Amino acid sequence: MILSGKREQGLRFAWKLVEGLSLRGRQLNVSQIVGIIDMSGFTYRQHACKECLAFAEDLGKTIQENYPELAAAIFMINSK
Secondary structure, eight states: TTTTOOOOHHHHHHHHHHHHHHHHHHHHTOOOEEEEEEOOOHHHHHHHSSHHHHHHHHHHHHHHHHTTTTEEEEEEOOOO
C-alpha cells in the first residue's frame, strides 16, 4: 500500500482502527491494550524501505501523541 502511492490512505485506515479500539476499550472499561502484529509473509526488504519506515514512524508518533495511555505493549511476531 505504501509503495503503491497510497500512504495517506493507509494512515487514515490505521488511524480509524486505533480510534475504534480506543472507543471500544472505553465501552468495555479497558484501559490498555497489547498489540500483536503477525509479520509472516512479509520480508525485511519489503519493510525496510525509506517510505515504509517513515510510515511506521508517523503512525507510532501519532498514536503516542493522541493515545499515550492506550498501548501497553506491541509485539511483532514471525518477523524475518
